[in-house]
Amino acid sequence: MPLSDLPWWRWRARIRSALHMFSDPAFQRSAWLEGPGGYGDVTDAVYRLVEDSWLDRWSAEKYVGSVFRDSAEAVAVDGAVLRVLRILHQVGADAPAAAYLGHPDWAEAVRAAREAHHRLAVNDGDDPDLPPLPLAELRQLTARG
Numbered sequence: 001m002p003l004s005d006l007p008w009w010r011w012r013a014r015i016r017s018a019l020h021m022f023s024d025p026a027f028q029r030s031a032w033l034e035g036p037g038g039y040g041d042v043t044d045a046v047y048r049l050v051e052d053s054w055l056d057r058w059s060a061e062k063y064v065g066s067v068f069r070d071s072a073e074a075v076a077v078d079g080a081v082l083r084v085l086r087i088l089h090q091v092g093a094d095a096p097a098a099a100y101l102g103h104p105d106w107a108e109a110v111r112a113a114r115e116a117h118h119r120l121a122v123n124d125g126d127d128p129d130l131p132p133l134p135l136a137e138l139r140q141l142t143a144r145g
Contacts, residue, residue: 008066010142011052016120018049020132022113032097038134042100043093055081069123076116083109
């Protein structure tokens with residue numbers, strides 16, 4: 001299925017981008033700890049996850065049919081969002097990446113993000129194991145339409 005078959009597919013693309021980054025420890029080490037640029041930091045990924053969608057305020061279930069294909073996607077996204085936000089609130093919004101990645105609950109957040117990312121990517125017909133897109137490519141993708 002193409003990503004753009006849902007009404008709010010641009011939101012989906014941004015949410016998927018964030019989940020992808022949260023789901024990949026190797027990416028986190030190379031991009032967030034070593035910082036080659038082009039991907040933003042942890043806080044940028046949180047904003048992509050919740051900024052337009054307000055998933056920090058209400059359930060992803062609200063967006064089934066517009067952003068998410070089904071309730072299973074919504075449940076997986078809610079689980080990832082709650083775990084990531086809990087850590088963000090404990091560590092602080094502008095902490096260095098090492099503070100998030102070193103949090104005792106980070107592995108659980110990564111697992112939940114991986115589950116959500118995998119479900120969304122597969123449902124879109126994409127390979128969930130490809131590396132995350134740089135933000136410039138995400139902007140190009142969401143500018144099309």
